[in-house]
Amino acid sequence: MSDGNQPPANLKVVGTRPIRPDGVDKVTGRAQFGADFHLPGMLTGRIKRSPHAHARIVKIDVSAAEKLPGVKAIVTGAEFDVGAGGDIEAGEHAAAMKDVADNCLANGKVFYKGHAVAAVAATSPEIAAEAVDLIEVAYEVLPHVVDVDAAMAPGAPVLHEDMFTKGVMPKPAKASNVAQKHVMGRGDVAGAFAAADVVVEGRYTTAAVHQGYIEPHACVAAWGADGQSTIWCSSQGQFLVRAMTARILNLPLSDIKVIPAEIGGGFGGKTTVYLEPVALALSRKCGRPVKLVMSREEVFLASGPTSGSSMDIRLAATKDGKLTAAEMTLRYQAGAFAGSPVNLGCMTAFACYDVEHLALVGYDVVSNRPKVAAYRAPGAPMAAFAVECAIDDLARKLNIDPIDLRIRNAVKDGAKTVYGATVRHSAFVETLEAVKAHPHYKAKLGPGQARGVAAGFWFNIGGESSAAVHVDEDGGATVVSSNPDIGGSRASMAMMAAETLGLPIERVRCTVADTTSIGFSGSTGGSRVTFATGMAVVEAAQKVVADLKRRAAQTWECDVAHVDWKDGVATCLDPSKDVKPLSLKALAGKSARTGGPIAAEVSLNAQGAAAGYGVHVCDLEIDPETGRTTILRYTAAQDVGRAIHPAYVEGQLQGGAAQGVGWALNEEYVYNAKGLLDNASFLDYRMPVASDLPMIDTILVEAKPNPRHPYGAKGVGEVPIVPSLAAVANAVSAIVGRRMTSLPLSPAKVLAATRAS
């Protein structure tokens, strides 16, 4: 569909709120997640992990562990043989496979507490645990660094002797912890600042935070004697797991079948591998299936998180509130290996606003922390925190309503972003206006309460997807999706197919296929599934409809152009024919005699994804004597194109906002003086619980459906975490009476600031 076409009106299924096809499985305990598989003869795997923040591995002695009865296999990083080929797209960037392999099992050096060093497979969990204790690793402990600014400072312990900052001319002579420098911008920033009526500036920091999915990483791997293997696992992409596992063990893709389990949350954190290559290496060594499941402590120590950051920002504006220039330096922790999403931070920082003169510098910095993984709009929330706080300062300084100030500067269609894309089909202004008109924004605040507002942006993407639609002989249909269903996508896939076929939603089911049963697909991530895989589903359904029309025409002996398809029924438009309409059910029942099974599979590379914009409003109060914050009211508005299943779209907004509130108030990776993570548990990591939050109101702005998607969908999953950090921080700052620049806004920090101001 080309630009300008509006998606069809009078939809029967799209936009309704049916029960998801996999719902009953998930409320009855029947759904099988990663750790729920059990095979005959299955062994339990367990991983030996580094107790140090930074150390050279001098020797790994597995001889005592090997002798323990019940131990069937032990592997170390030496087992890996990263095959040739380029990097693999994963999460927020192309994953350097050597790094992914070294992260799965260390190669010569450990870079953080919890870094995997060796793994065992044994006949019971108890024996596996004992064997891990018996593996002796001799370390030469090295100086460590965990803070991003400290890691950049001269004299900091260098993690990788072969890391020479990319993007710097000339190439640096000395290795450092700065993996890459990104520079982007336009215009005459210095001139614009010189001419500015008003300038605001600040230095902001955010803590590393974990995605916090409740299901720990889990898999079962079974090596076959013929070299063909099967992996059952919970991930955001079965094809990604296959690609990475194959590369790390240097195996052909067709010899690995990955069966996606239900996935207990991911938020980006399951767009890489930690366990699967290890489990398969163990299984290969002993010929028995091996199950590997992380403990919660291991999840915190060795998976995720996203970058902590430190940022400097300056904004220039005219006295009537027009932003004229901005400059920003972003320093993001990458963890142990290069690859923070700082480039995406730079690209998204000012994506909401039309700013003529821009200068952005980003640094991707390694330190002795776990390698970061994608987390919901990777890189964007931290940058938005700084930008939206600075804009709040500007609104205060100019005494302009914060929404009016944003409307004044909002990007509109046709504007050029700093990263080269032209803004299209955007409803950011409409979203801001919707918030301004909402009762929440007009509600009076009580004494001691304050309101924060902030906006956020995410690109949304398309990409490679496959889907099939099978018409059953009784007139129902099955959709075969290529993407793990992380938040209800079976429902949206089935709905789009039902809409296209003209079937009631109850007659369409959806299954998620393994790597051998459907064409390739990118991962469930980047807010791409409803858009891209949805497009494949609709195209497959359209092919089915074309086939059904052809069969009807054949039956009626008329021209297919004279067959109309509506609400699941073919009608003959040829007035010379006296025939009764044929339903999908009737056509399906006769499929054997009209050409055989009715099915279509479509693989495509979806283009034309439209970006999303969100605006959040947060009311809160603070106990002035303890610094504790209570969120009183929260509203999240978003430009969603068109909501296929509005309840699940609302759920994305609410869930993203809740994660952002956690990021703003309490969540953080806490390190001790030895560089060891000190709060690797839900207890001390402190994610929001039910009593921490109010209801979260949502406003779905459907002013600009994306004409590049058959039903107008835009990605919705990532945007809602982006505005929330600053929405909270702006309200807290208003109460405290000074700008709060460092997340999390823990009670101690807030109390200290309250007393100081």
Next chain:
Amino acid sequence: MARVVSISSRFRDLTGGLDGLDVDARSVRELVRMLEARFPGLGALVEGEMALAIDGEIHQDALMEPLGPHSEVVLIPRISGG
């Protein structure tokens, strides 16, 4: 003449510090070939690892796209997400 600009520092590394250049290419495939000829490694980088914004539209995999006589091509990192 298509105008090629980049927001990636990898581009700058391979071009000896350039932020942009003009290339007389009619398609992305031709562009990749010409970039590779001029700056060894750059064509491969563009083909293998970069997304392209061509006249304002992002293409994650742009190799088959045509270029107009005055197309603006911005090389950007591939975007994925959580």
Next chain:
Amino acid sequence: MSRKVVNATVNGEPVEFLAGGGQSLLDALRDELRLTGSKEGCGTGDCGACSVIVDGRLVCACLMLAPEAEGKRIETIEGLADNGHLHPLQHQFLEHAALQCGFCTPGLLMASKALLDRNPDPTETEVRYWLAGNICRCTGYDKVVRAVMDAAADLRQEKPR
């Protein structure tokens, strides 16, 4: 390893299984009885994904030793639906889209059942505090709380007091 025979009632059925002295009830349910509906999110009582009801009390199955189950009446998610008929809580969770990934859902449902068993008309605040031990990372709790409140209303209609 010293394993003992444990006799208990699970979802109304008598069961017999072998339990190690240090084994958790959660491991016994999942590994011995293959009732994998109860999930392990943390193993330390901080997430509630393994919530089950033992002799009428809501507990984390990860914080109870399997041999303690001797003689106890255990209710798990697998027994919440009555002969294939969904419990009003299950029904309302689906109606409200109160689950996204569904991993915390069994625990949330069992915790909610324990609440409604003793408080048929809870306030929003009571629901939120009762469920504070059940972490959900997907939904922000909004739809979960609404589903529990509506299920409570359904149950009150079913069984007028």
Next chain:
Amino acid sequence: MSGVEYLSPGSVAEAVKALQVEGARVMAGGTDLLVQMRVGRAKPRVVVDLKRIPGIADIREQDGAFIIGAAASGAAIGEHEGLRKAWPGVVEAANLIGSTQVQGRASLGGNLCNASPAADSVPALIAAGAACVIAGPKGEREAPVEAIQTAPGKTSLAANEVLVAFRLPKRAVYSGDAYLRLIPRTEMDIAVVGAGVSVTLDASGKCVDARVSVGAVAPTALLVEAAGAALIGSSFEEVALAKLEAAVAAAAKPISDKRGTAEYRTKVAAVLARRAALIARDRAKA
């Protein structure tokens, strides 16, 4: 956890006997012990589960005093109306331990003997003047709650002693207690600071007796006698409350850790003690 033996003695004497074995650990609710076993911090050879001992989880009133079995769950304590009325501070402290699920299991005995400086029920029990009934090979003895914890994770109980019950004294008229804690979230956290206060007033509302205890500001919960003394004789005027705050701040010797800084803990301990004192006073008047 291979080779852990589980024992569930049917009497206190059997339990004491079971504890003679090297590496034996008492379990009441198990909500701390199982976590420690899970993360490898505790490696008991024998787990001695008290819950099958008759009466060990009972709560009973005896001439106005209350006997709370060491293994009575938080939920059972919260449901006991008489106890709730007489000792609301103790009950609210017990009910703050963990989630609803943890409440189904966690006990006062476990909370005390786990010997965490941040245990919620301990300051409330100390403020209440509660005594412990302890059984050992030589029979029973009693000790005040504040005499049990000696250091983080350490108690004054001998290896073969079992805490059987708590005895809460008979309530005077015009008396009340309260417990407050500070956590960053609303639920599920370990106390950053906790404060328990119990007061007795005369008919005019003047304080005639007061005990103030704070948690998570020292290696063990503290009984701050000077803070109690600050209230006695006062009618909770600002001067007396300021004195109470100063006494608490002076007594607090906190550490800085992942849960809070020493400075913050000291400040907030004083704030919470004052707030708890006022709630206790209001309850005493009611």
